[in-house]
Amino acid sequence: MSWSGSSVSFEKEVAIVHAVLMEEMTWPEIRDAMDAGATTVIIPVGAVEQHGPHLALGTDALMGEIDAVELARRLGNALVAPVIRPGISPHHLSFSGTLSLRKETLVMVLEDYVASYIRHGFRKMLFFCSHGGNYDAVGETVERMRKAYPDCYFYPEPDLLELLGTMNGVGSCDGIGPEAVGAHAGDSEASQMLAYFPELVRMERAKAGFLAPFDSSAKKRLFEGGTRSLSEIGVIGDPREATAERGKRYVAATVKLLEKTIRDCDAAAEREKA
Numbered sequence: 001m002s003w004s005g006s007s008v009s010f011e012k013e014v015a016i017v018h019a020v021l022m023e024e025m026t027w028p029e030i031r032d033a034m035d036a037g038a039t040t041v042i043i044p045v046g047a048v049e050q051h052g053p054h055l056a057l058g059t060d061a062l063m064g065e066i067d068a069v070e071l072a073r074r075l076g077n078a079l080v081a082p083v084i085r086p087g088i089s090p091h092h093l094s095f096s097g098t099l100s101l102r103k104e105t106l107v108m109v110l111e112d113y114v115a116s117y118i119r120h121g122f123r124k125m126l127f128f129c130s131h132g133g134n135y136d137a138v139g140e141t142v143e144r145m146r147k148a149y150p151d152c153y154f155y156p157e158p159d160l161l162e163l164l165g166t167m168n169g170v171g172s173c174d175g176i177g178p179e180a181v182g183a184h185a186g187d188s189e190a191s192q193m194l195a196y197f198p199e200l201v202r203m204e205r206a207k208a209g210f211l212a213p214f215d216s217s218a219k220k221r222l223f224e225g226g227t228r229s230l231s232e233i234g235v236i237g238d239p240r241e242a243t244a245e246r247g248k249r250y251v252a253a254t255v256k257l258l259e260k261t262i263r264d265c266d267a268a269a270e271r272e273k274a
């Protein structure tokens with residue numbers, strides 16, 4: 001079932017989805033959009049992994065699509081590819097239901113996405129990781145695709161630390177510290193899910209998880225010992241104060257940062273041409 005029919009509770013978002021999300025468009029609509037200049041494609045790369053006792057496994061895939069749709073709408077010259085739902089999540093595998101791809105599997109899927117879209121005439125691509133574990137695979141793909149298709153433009157990956165910093169900025173406006181905003185299933189993700197997919201949030205089960213600074217030693221523990229070595233419930237952050245209203249602001253801040261990255265790249269490319 002299409003999520004736009006059931007899960008999105010805001011009429012506005014449904015209308016936006018139909019305008020840019022290729023899975024919900026017909027081929028003549030896509031052809032006409034491309035003829036009108038929409039030759040950029042945004043490919044959201046998500047994850048299907050545990051998000052604590054309060055958020056559904058699809059959090060990264062679902063929110064990646066929301067971000068991509070909002071971004072495409074703001075850019076005005078982009079369409080959104082079907083989300084690649086599973087990602088690279090070995091550190092969450094000790095929790096029920098988590099799905100993890102091998103890096104080479106994800107790279108091959110990304111390559112096939114690119115080949116298909118280039119055949120149709122798309123010329124610029126952004127892989128948008130809504131899950132940090134995908135960055136390596138996407139970075140490798142971007143390098144390979146730049147060599148394979150020198151006439152096309154592949155945007156660099158948005159800076160993960162800058163994205164996390166942006167989330168922390170939104171939290172701090174409301175007195176939510178960076179440890180609570182969290183790197184996984186904390187205030188940021190819980191608020192965003194409350195805003196767009198409230199039926200997939202169990203706030204009555206929300207508990208604080210790992211609350212020390214998410215520094216390099218915490219990251220090392222996460223990737224070497226798995227998420228459980230930081231938190232028995234699989235949470236890095238504190239989702240208990242999450243609100244839908246702040247969730248909208250987290251998304252707006254993310255999209256604004258992505259839009260700036262894209263516009264800066266476009267301006268630099270124009271300067272190079274001149």
Ligand SMILES: [Zn+2]
Nearest residue numbers: 059060185189
């Ligand atoms: Zn997540």
